[in-house]
Amino acid sequence: MDRETAQSELARLADLLSEANTAYHQQDAPTLTDAEYDRLNRRNAEIEALFPDLKRTDSPSEQVGAAPISGFGKIKHSRRMLSLGNAFSDDDVEDFVKSVRSYLGLPEENPLAFTAEPKIDGLSLSLRYENGKLVHAATRGDGQIGEDVTANARTVQDIPATVAHAPDVLEVRGEVYMSHADFADLNARASQAGGKVFANPRNAAAGSLRQLNPDVTASRPLRFFAYAWGEISAPLADTQADAVNRLSKLGFQTNPLMTLCADTAAMIAHYRRIEEQRATLGYDIDGVVYKVNDLGLQNRLGLRSTTPRWATAHKFPAELAWTTLERIEIQVGRTGALSPVARLVPVTVGGVVVSNATLHNEDYIAGRDSAGQPIRDGRDIREGDWVQIYRAGDVIPKIADVDLSRRPTTAQPYEFPEKCPECGSDAPREPGDSVRRCSGGLICPAQAVERLRHLVSRAAFDIDGLGAKLVEEFYRDGWLAEPADIFTLKSRFGPGQPRQLKNREGWGDTSANNLFSAIDAASTVPLDRLIFGLGIRHVGETNARLIARHYGTWDNFETAMRAAADQSGPEWEDLLGIDGIGTVLAQSLVTTLAQPAERASIDRLIAKLDPQPVEAARSDSPVAGKTLVFTGSLERMTRAEAKARAEAMGAKVAGSVSARTDLLIAGPGAGSKAKKAAELGVETIDEDGWMALAGLA
Ligand code: IVH
Numbered sequence: 001m002d003r004e005t006a007q008s009e010l011a012r013l014a015d016l017l018s019e020a021n022t023a024y025h026q027q028d029a030p031t032l033t034d035a036e037y038d039r040l041n042r043r044n045a046e047i048e049a050l051f052p053d054l055k056r057t058d059s060p061s062e063q064v065g066a067a068p069i070s071g072f073g074k075i076k077h078s079r080r081m082l083s084l085g086n087a088f089s090d091d092d093v094e095d096f097v098k099s100v101r102s103y104l105g106l107p108e109e110n111p112l113a114f115t116a117e118p119k120i121d122g123l124s125l126s127l128r129y130e131n132g133k134l135v136h137a138a139t140r141g142d143g144q145i146g147e148d149v150t151a152n153a154r155t156v157q158d159i160p161a162t163v164a165h166a167p168d169v170l171e172v173r174g175e176v177y178m179s180h181a182d183f184a185d186l187n188a189r190a191s192q193a194g195g196k197v198f199a200n201p202r203n204a205a206a207g208s209l210r211q212l213n214p215d216v217t218a219s220r221p222l223r224f225f226a227y228a229w230g231e232i233s234a235p236l237a238d239t240q241a242d243a244v245n246r247l248s249k250l251g252f253q254t255n256p257l258m259t260l261c262a263d264t265a266a267m268i269a270h271y272r273r274i275e276e277q278r279a280t281l282g283y284d285i286d287g288v289v290y291k292v293n294d295l296g297l298q299n300r301l302g303l304r305s306t307t308p309r310w311a312t313a314h315k316f317p318a319e320l321a322w323t324t325l326e327r328i329e330i331q332v333g334r335t336g337a338l339s340p341v342a343r344l345v346p347v348t349v350g351g352v353v354v355s356n357a358t359l360h361n362e363d364y365i366a367g368r369d370s371a372g373q374p375i376r377d378g379r380d381i382r383e384g385d386w387v388q389i390y391r392a393g394d395v396i397p398k399i400a401d402v403d404l405s406r407r408p409t410t411a412q413p414y415e416f417p418e419k420c421p422e423c424g425s426d427a428p429r430e431p432g433d434s435v436r437r438c439s440g441g442l443i444c445p446a447q448a449v450e451r452l453r454h455l456v457s458r459a460a461f462d463i464d465g466l467g468a469k470l471v472e473e474f475y476r477d478g479w480l481a482e483p484a485d486i487f488t489l490k491s492r493f494g495p496g497q498p499r500q501l502k503n504r505e506g507w508g509d510t511s512a513n514n515l516f517s518a519i520d521a522a523s524t525v526p527l528d529r530l531i532f533g534l535g536i537r538h539v540g541e542t543n544a545r546l547i548a549r550h551y552g553t554w555d556n557f558e559t560a561m562r563a564a565a566d567q568s569g570p571e572w573e574d575l576l577g578i579d580g581i582g583t584v585l586a587q588s589l590v591t592t593l594a595q596p597a598e599r600a601s602i603d604r605l606i607a608k609l610d611p612q613p614v615e616a617a618r619s620d621s622p623v624a625g626k627t628l629v630f631t632g633s634l635e636r637m638t639r640a641e642a643k644a645r646a647e648a649m650g651a652k653v654a655g656s657v658s659a660r661t662d663l664l665i666a667g668p669g670a671g672s673k674a675k676k677a678a679e680l681g682v683e684t685i686d687e688d689g690w691m692a693l694a695g696l697a
Contacts, residue, residue: 006051010059013044017060057449057472071212072147075138079230081126081173082143083306084119084289084313090268093290096312097264100292103301103309105638113293115240116270117227117258119313121284122177123206125149126230127159129170134161139210142458143306152209155218158225160251171230172252178205179283182221200351201284226252227289239293260293271314278316287315300637302644305542318390319350320400325387328359328414332422332446334454335537336438340365340416342387342399349391357389357397361435362416370434376401382411422446442597448482449475451535455483459541460533461525464518465511482601483533487523487608490516526612527554534602536592538585545614547589550578550652554611558593565594570658577654579643622693624650626662629677632670634687636696645694657682665690 001009017040041060048055087093097112106112124140137153138146153159156176163170178186183201190197198204208220226247229236236243241260248254257274261267271288278285292298292310301309327343340359347354359365359381363372367380379402381387386406391397416436420427425440438444452475453468455461466486474480479493493501494516502512525533528548532541539547551557563571567590575586592598628651630642637645642665643653657664657676664670664677664684677684691697 001047001050003051003054006047007054010044010047010051010054010056013040013047014056014058014060016040017044018058057476058469072149072210074141074145075136075148076145077126077138077141077143077230078128078171080143080303080306081124081140081146081230082303082308084311085304085307086287087312087314088317093268093271093312093314094264096290097267100301100310103638103640104297105636105641111262112297114261114267114290115244115258115293116261116267116274116288116290117255118274118281118285119287119289119315120175120177120225120227120255121202121286122175123202123209124173125153125176125209125224127153127172127174128230129163129166129172131168132162132164132166134159147210149209151214152211152217155214156222156224158223158253163250166250167232167234167236169231169233170250171232172226172247173228173230174224174226174252176205176209176222176224177201177283178208178220178222181282182223186220199353202351223283224253225255227255227258235295238295240291240295240298241293243295261290267314275316285316287313289313300641302648305545320388320390321347321349321354322386322388322403323347323354325381325383325385325399327383328365328381330417330421332420332438332444332450334447334450334535336420336427336440336444336447337435338417338420338427338438339435340414342381344387344389347389349389349397352391354389354391354397357387357399359399362429363434365414365416379404380413382407382414384408384411420444420446441595442482442601445475452480452483452486454535455486455533457533460529461522462529463522465515466518482604484601484604484608486519487605489519523609524612525609527552527557527614530554530609530611531557534592536589538588543581543585546578546580548614553613554606558606561590561593564590573658574660577656577658577660579653579655621649621651623663625652627652627654627660628663628665629654629657629661629673630665630667631657631673632667634665634667634690636687636691642690642694649694 020040044060048059085096087096097114100106101108101112126138126140126146127134128136128138134150134154136148136150137159138148138150140146154161178201180201183198183204186204187197198207204220205222208217208222211217211220227244229243229247236246241258244254244258257277259270261270267288267290274285274288290312292301298308298310303309324345325342326345329341329343331339331341333339340361342357342359344355344357363370364375365381367374367376367378369375381399381402384407386403387399388401388403389397390400418427418436419425420438420440423438423440423444423446425438425444427436427438429436438447440447442448449472452471456463456466456468456471463486471480474489479489480486489501491497493499494512500512501507501515502509526548528541528545531548532539532544547557551560560571560575563569564575564586566572567587572586572590575581575589576583593602623646628646630639630653634642646653654661657673657680659680661677661680661682664673664682665687666674666677666684667687674684676682685693688697
C-alpha cells in the first residue's frame with residue numbers, strides 16, 4: 001500500500017468508525033455488526049502500524065465511545081454539583097479527619113461523627129422537585145451546568161414523579177446505576193439481537209440515561225440511590241444521617257449500608273465490612289464515602305473549588321493486570337511537554353479495556369524519581385516489556401511494574417528524544433523540570449492544536465458546537481492556526497465567501513449559522529475563563545479565577561502584567577500578594593505575556609474579544625472587593641476558616657500588609673503587620689469586629 005492510499009484509507013475508516021460509534025452510543029442503533037466493527041478497527045490498526053506518522057489525531061484507535069451528545073438542553077445547577085477528594089489508605093483517612101478537626105479548631109477530646117456509606121459506581125443526577133412535583137433532572141456536567149435528562153429520569157422506577165410532605169423546593173441528588181443482574185440481561189438481549197454489548201454497568205447506566213429517545217431509557221432497568229441534596233427551601237434535618245433518613249421517608253431509595261461512625265477506627269472498620277460485601281452487593285461500588293454528620297459543621301467547613309472539605313471518598317485498591325508494552329510514543333502537549341505514552345496490547349482492567357498508559361517522563365521510564373532515587377528497584381521500562389497496569393477511578397492508567405524475567409533479549413533501553421517529534425525543534429530539559437519541552441512554541445503544530453483545544457474546552461471558552469475534534473479538523477485544513485482565527489471564521493468562511501463552512505461535508509446553513517452565533521456569543525468571555533483559556537503554564541482554573549478577581553478587568557490585568565514583567569517593583573509584589581499565587585506561577589505568567597510572539601498572538605485574540613469583568617463572589621457583603629490581611633492568633637475560628645469565609649464574601653486575602661490593604665484583622669500577639677498597618681493608616685479590627693463583619697457574632 002502506498003502512503004497516499006494509506007492516508008485516504010485511514011480517513012475513510014475514521015469516518016466509518018466514528019459514524020458507527022455515534023449510531024451505537026448516541027442513537028442506540030448499531031449500523032455495523034460486531035465482527036464488521038472489529039474488522040474495521042483491526043484494519044485501521046494495521047495501517048497505522050505500517051505508517052505510524054499518518055495516524056490521525058482523531059484516530060479510531062484512540063476513541064472511547066462517542067463524544068458527548070449535544071442533543072440535550074442545558075440546566076444550570078442552582079448549587080454546584082461537587083466531586084469528592086480521595087483517600088487511598090488508612091493514613092489518608094486519618095489525615096482527612098485531622099484536616100477537618102484542624103480547620104474547625106476542634107480538639108481531639110471533642111466528638112466528631114462521620115457517616116460512612118458505599119460509593120456507588122454510576123453517574124450522579126440532580127432531581128428538582130417544586131411543590132412536590134419533579135420539574136427537572138440534570139446530569140452533573142461540569143458541576144455548574146448539566147444536561148437536561150428529565151424525560152429519561154421520569155422513566156426510572158426509583159425516581160418518584162411526586163413526593164408528599166416535601167419542602168417546596170427540594171433538589172435530591174444521588175447516583176443512577178444498573179444492577180449486575182440487569183446489566184447481564186441487557187447485554188444478553190443486545191448480543192442476541194446482534195448489537196454491541198456494554199463494557200460494564202456504569203457505561204450501560206450512562207449510555208441508557210443519556211439517550212435522546214426516552215423510550216429507549218424506559219426499556220433499560222436503571223436505579224437510583226439518593227445520598228445528597230442541592231437547593232432546599234427548608235432544611236431536611238440537622239445531621240447528614242437524619243437528612244438521608246428523611247429522603248428515605250419521602251420515598252427515595254437510600255443505601256442500607258450507611259452507618260454512623262464515632263471515630264476514625266470505626267470509619268475504617270466499616271470500610272472493611274463494606275469491602276467484604278462488595279462482591280455480593282449486586283451492584284458496583286468503588287469505595288466508601290465519609291461525610292461529617294453535623295450539618296452545621298458541614299456548612300462551616302464549606303467547599304474547595306470542586307470538592308467539599310467535609311467529605312472524602314476512601315477508594316478500594318486499584319485493579320491490576322499484566323500485558324505487553326508494544327511501543328513508547330511521545331505526545332507533545334499544550335505547553336510543549338514531551339509526554340511518553342505506552343501503547344499496550346489491549347487488556348481488561350476493572351471492566352475497562354486499556355490500550356494506553358502514561359509513562360510520565362524520561363526518569364520514570366529509566367527507573368528513577370525526580371530526585372534520582374530508584375523506583376521499581378531501578379528497573380527501567382522498554383518496548384516489548386511485560387508490564388503491570390493499574391487503574392484507580394477515572395485516572396489515566398499507569399504502569400505499576402515490569403517483569404524482567406519476561407524481557408525479550410532484544411529489548412533496548414529507551415532513548416528519550418531530545419528533539420520534538422512533531423516539529424523537530426530542540427526539546428531541552430530545564431534544571432528542576434522533570435520533563436523535556438519542545439522549544440518550538442507557536443511553530444510547533446502539536447502545541448498549536450493543543451492550545452486551540454484548550455481554548456475551546458469547557459472550562460475556558462466553551463463554544464457550543466466547537467469541540468476538540470472540529471478544532472483539529474479546522475487546523476488540519478488550514479482554517480485555524482491560532483486562537484484569534486476562531487473569531488474570524490465567519491468573515492473568512494461565512495456568507496458571501498468563496499469557501500463556506502456550510503458547504504463542508506456534514507454542514508448546512510443552520511449548523512454553520514449556529515456555530516457562527518455561538519462564536520459571536522463567546523467573544524464576551526468572562527475574564528477568568530479568558531485567563532484560563534490562554535493556556536499559560538501553571539495557570540489552572542482556580543488560579544485563573546483568583547487572578548481575575550484580583551484585577552477585575554483585562555485592562556487592569558494586562559497593565560499590571562506589563563509593569564511586573566521585570567519581576568520586581570510594586571506590581572510584581574502585588575501579584576505575589578494574591579493568596580494562592582506562588583512565584584513559579586507568577587513567573588510563568590509575566591514571562592509568557594512578555595514573550596513577543598506569544599504576546600502578539602494574545603493581542604490578536606484580545607482585539608476580537610470583549611472580555612467581561614468578573615464580579616466579586618458576593619458584592620453585597622461589607623468586605624466585597626476589599627483586600628484583607630489576618631495576623632496574630634484567632635480564637636474562635638482557624639485561619640483557614642477565616643480565609644475561606646472572607647473569600648466567600650468576595651474579599652481578597654493577602655499575606656502581607658501594603659498600601660493596597662483595606663483591612664487588617666489582628667488577633668492577640670499581632671506584631672510587625674499591625675505596626676505596618678498603623679504606619680500606613682490601614683483600618684484595623686480585632687476578632688470580635690471580624691465575627692460581626694462575617695455575620696457570626
Ligand atoms: S456525595 C458533596 N455520596 O461520587 C459531595 N457521592 O467522586 C456529593 N458518588 O460526583 C457526593 N456514591 O457521583 C456522594 N454515597 C455517595 C456517592 C457519591 C457515589 C459519586 C458522585 C460524585 C462522585 C465523586
